[in-house]
Amino acid sequence: MTQLATPLDELNLNRADLFEQGQAHDVFRYLREHQPVHWNREGKRNVGFWNITKYEDVMFISRNPELFISSKDIGSAYPKDESEFDPETDDRGKHLIKMDPPRHVRVRRLVNKGFTPRAVNALEPHIREITNHILDDIEHKERTDFVLDVASQLPLAVICEMMGVPRKDWPYMFQLTNKVLGAADSEYQTDVPDEIRGTPEGAQETARQGMREMRQYFAAQLADRKGERKDDLLSLLVDSEDKGETLTDDEILWFAFLLIVAGNETTRNAISGGLHVLSEHPEQRKKLQDDMSLLPSAVEEILRWVSPVMHMARVATDDVEIRGTRIKKGERVVMWYPSVNRDEDIFADPYTFNITRDPNDHLAFGIGEHFCLGAGFARLELKVMFEELFRRFPDIQVDGEPERLRSNFIGGVKHLPVKLR
Numbered sequence: 001m002t003q004l005a006t007p008l009d010e011l012n013l014n015r016a017d018l019f020e021q022g023q024a025h026d027v028f029r030y031l032r033e034h035q036p037v038h039w040n041r042e043g044k045r046n047v048g049f050w051n052i053t054k055y056e057d058v059m060f061i062s063r064n065p066e067l068f069i070s071s072k073d074i075g076s077a078y079p080k081d082e083s084e085f086d087p088e089t090d091d092r093g094k095h096l097i098k099m100d101p102p103r104h105v106r107v108r109r110l111v112n113k114g115f116t117p118r119a120v121n122a123l124e125p126h127i128r129e130i131t132n133h134i135l136d137d138i139e140h141k142e143r144t145d146f147v148l149d150v151a152s153q154l155p156l157a158v159i160c161e162m163m164g165v166p167r168k169d170w171p172y173m174f175q176l177t178n179k180v181l182g183a184a185d186s187e188y189q190t191d192v193p194d195e196i197r198g199t200p201e202g203a204q205e206t207a208r209q210g211m212r213e214m215r216q217y218f219a220a221q222l223a224d225r226k227g228e229r230k231d232d233l234l235s236l237l238v239d240s241e242d243k244g245e246t247l248t249d250d251e252i253l254w255f256a257f258l259l260i261v262a263g264n265e266t267t268r269n270a271i272s273g274g275l276h277v278l279s280e281h282p283e284q285r286k287k288l289q290d291d292m293s294l295l296p297s298a299v300e301e302i303l304r305w306v307s308p309v310m311h312m313a314r315v316a317t318d319d320v321e322i323r324g325t326r327i328k329k330g331e332r333v334v335m336w337y338p339s340v341n342r343d344e345d346i347f348a349d350p351y352t353f354n355i356t357r358d359p360n361d362h363l364a365f366g367i368g369e370h371f372c373l374g375a376g377f378a379r380l381e382l383k384v385m386f387e388e389l390f391r392r393f394p395d396i397q398v399d400g401e402p403e404r405l406r407s408n409f410i411g412g413v414k415h416l417p418v419k420l421r
């Protein structure tokens with residue numbers, strides 16, 4: 001039986017250092033076995049919350065969006081003092097992922113056009129072209145940082161092109177998404193005073209800077225599209241209308257922000273995490289490279305294994321019981337995807353990486369009302385990337401330790417040294 005170094009009532013999953021070496025699988029395993037609905041004590045600045053670690057419970061929460069709402073933020077760290085929210089960057093209730101029904105349903109219908117299976121499939125040739133450009137740029141090298149030069153480049157290009165962000169600004173978007181989602185990592189706290197670098201204040205300020213700058217950037221882009229429409233999602237959003245429903249300028253700006261952030265950081269980590277796990281399981285990798293028709297199933301196993309988004313939170317709108325534990329109205333529940341994707345009650349041999357796993361109903365993209373809007377794009381990007389990567393660099397090898405992102409939200413790798421041949 002697994003043992004924990006920290007007593008259960010002191011365990012705090014808000015601590016990013018718990019996740020610096022990996023996804024805290026030993027902690028999750030213990031919680032699933034001993035206390036699947038676990039009260040996470042409050043912190044100095046943050047309220048306490050319930051850690052939810054079993055698959056069926058995450059299904060229940062996600063499928064009841066009126067009982068468990070998203071508009072009171074979706075992260076595990078929620079300030080005790082509401083005045084900590086800065087009006088300029090307070091995005092609660094402003095975009096899809098932090099909206100509740102019925103508005104959520106209507107807005108999702110408005111923005112859905114660009115994300116239908118047909119729209120996604122139509123982009124496959126172009127995604128392949130972009131992938132090959134990225135690989136052309138490393139062709140002459142012996143070694144490279146796979147995250148910076150490959151994994152981060154594809155989602156960045158796809159989402160920026162979709163939004164009509166000019167190429168010269170892509171590195172800037174990369175920098176801003178790192179600031180927003182990698183805020184707790186001092187590598188991205190580049191513009192804060194030395195005294196607060198590496199502290200929660202440094203993280204908060206870094207995330208705010210990223211949000212502010214991204215909104216300013218898209219405000220200028222939006223003004224431009226209002227003058228003249230282009231063939232991009234931003235222009236489509238300006239004109240979107242469904243049964244008399246439209247998006248306000250503020251909602252368009254927040255949606256642009258959400259897409260850039262959600263589309264980049266996640267897919268990047270699925271690609272680099274995918275190469276890493278395949279390298280750690282050479283027999284699985286050989287099986288795949290011998291028969292690339294296994295790729296769609298391998299992609300699902302990579303998503304289950306890596307679970308690039310580690311949690312989403314909800315707030316209960318009424319008293320409710322989960323597994324015999326009473327959750328009170330107003331309390332937060334935090335759903336841990338790496339845990340549910342290794343739930344022994346759902347997955348046979350959950351700690352075995354098996355590219356032909358069937359069934360594989362992982363929840364890496366969530367489930368229910370807020371199911372990932374970009375899942376089709378993410379799956380396609382992963383498929384095309386591994387097809388082209390293994391075609392052009394069949395012997396690519398991880399060549400050093402991955403450097404993990406300091407975060408309890410994104411299960412990520414910042415740097416992954418590889419040898420290309």
Ligand code: HEM
Pocket residue numbers: 062070074096097098108155159258259262263264266267270307308309312363364365366367369370371372373374375377378
């Ligand atoms: C491997 C890559 C990805 C993973 C693991 C991932 C994961 C998730 C998860 C877990 C949610 C559910 C949120 C919830 O239940 O509260 C979500 C929602 C969302 N994702 Fe993704 N995502 C990925 C890629 C993308 C991409 C490429 C895009 C955009 C092109 C995107 C856009 C969104 C949006 C807009 C939502 C909000 C949907 C809603 O609230 O209705 N994601 N994603």
